Amino acid sequence: MPELKKRALYDTTAPNKSTGIINGESSNILNWDDASKKWAYPMYKNMLRNFWIPDEVSLINDRNQYKELTEEERDAFNKIIGLLAFLDSVQTDFSSKVADYLTDSSLNALMTVLAFQEVVHNESYTYVLSSVTDSQTQEKIFEYWKTDEVLLERNKFIAEGYTAFTENPSKETFVRAIVYDVILEGLFFYSGFAFFYNLARNEKMLGTSKMINFINRDEQLHVTLFANILKETLKENPELDTEEFAAFVREQFKKAADLEIKWGNYVVGDNIEGIHSYELESYIKFMANKRTRELGFGNIYEGYRRNPMKWISVYNDNTTGKADFFETTVTDYNLVDADNDFDSL
Template sequence: MKKLIAKTSVRDNIELSETPSYPIFRELYEKQKKAIWFPEELNIQQDALDYESLTAEEKDLFDTAVGYFCSSELLVQNVLVNSFFPMLSDPHAKMSFSTQLFMENIHSDFFEIVLQTFNMDREKMYRVAFDDPILKKKQNLIVEEIDKISYGKIDPETLQGKKDILRAILLNNIVMEGIFFYSTFAHFFALKDMGKMKNVVSGVELVLIDESLHLQNGIESILIMLDENPEITEDAQYVQDIRDVILEGTALEIEYVKHKFGDRTILGISYGELERYLKYITDRRLEELGFSAEFNITENPLRFLQKEDVKKLINFFEVSSTEYTNY
């Protein structure tokens, strides 16, 4: 019986079927293909005056967000290549995830251009996730688990191997891209709500669209693996551990925004609003994976992000990516 995660020869699965085993990945590939964009289409230089007008607190928040993404997008690429991508058996799944990998390159390129445009300190930006102790803890949560696959010999034919791979997908596509990244997006969209950094935020909107599809890649992979390997869900402790690691990621992100904001309001948002927003996101991620909500927050507390949800994540397939970047 064919399974999504398996040992395969390079000569296996080299035919695209009109009736794919996993049609969702053909659909996600097509959506990602339609959403491809290039950072050169954005006139980021036009935001130079806005950047100079930011207060010291605002500029620190903006710079930290850019620096975090500079290294984190490259980290996502490493995770994909070094862990579960080699174990994918289905050609459509490989097409979907390799398109994700390509778009991570675009994101790295975009944030690199932002860094250069505003003459940021390159060394400092790429050290952000290492020098800030809480950001380092966030990164360690991802790296330490997934490096067990990178450095070890995971056998995808064993139950433990499948559990390790599922956890890698969860940490990469759900916790990092679906919680950590979504948290930082809020800082950029707060700038847009203030009427600042319009072109940079337009690029971040496009990154958000991509990440919503990467999130779907992860969710569908996990649900398929659970369906194909029901014995995973019979391990109650493992299932609880999966829920716990999602909540651990949320706790780390809440710790970070509390450290960053304290009792201050920056870019028009406060720590309390961001904490509630993170709990709202976490409930969505838990429910998407079949868990019950933890915090029971049903409405996005950041109103400017409610608008992003509607405008970008529902309607963007109706137009081409170049229409979004035509400024």
């Protein structure tokens, strides 16, 4: 496999502007006005505008409402929080390992911000659980990923894809690992997001759902970052942009969608008022199509071009600032359009 070189700590003989996404020359000194990718600095500014901390969100009402959830809602709530805690913990570490091989110092900076945001996400899960339940239940929830068979199956899918890169870094395993990252941040969160937004539209657990909205917004930027990295890498290394790789992308997204549908049926199914299993399955396929299009590989499912869960659209897929659904007025609620709708293609 083609060799993949780590970024040097500094290089006095190289230019400040990187000559490549990977295996390029770079002094590793960051000058945002001399970054090689014009989209890097606007993305950095957007990530900063999104800055938030869990303590900003009051969970006083959630504490009482958690006790009033149905048994099915409370079980789904716990398991989904357990899932998110695992994914964001792994993502924090993985992002730094990817950054080691990004020649461009501006992209390394973006990955550093991304890793910080994942740490904040994990803090939010601890904050939620410590606010609504006791320490014994919290500890049990953070252990779910070790024992729940359905959870283990989908987590193993991501972990094996990441490990193939971390244990054998090459150009090929690098681009494949980026695909798994987009799956994690752009597909594996979304049945969980739908569950929390469904609670919110029924006036339940609004504080928790507000933090999920913040996390959703961060993750969309992360997807965009990794999608840009993949497309730029393939452009600079055309030998990697093969039909074999395209088939790999489509195959892995189909496997991931099957796992996410299985998880959604397991944790939500038809047991939660307001969400139906057939609707959730269609939504996951819609999101899988959306992600593969964003990567440049077209739809993997015939149809599924429109969001079947239209009510999710009010929790907009915002990448331009900190405003969120929970801070809008009734007028804003009615002004969802093609610029901020989940349906935007």
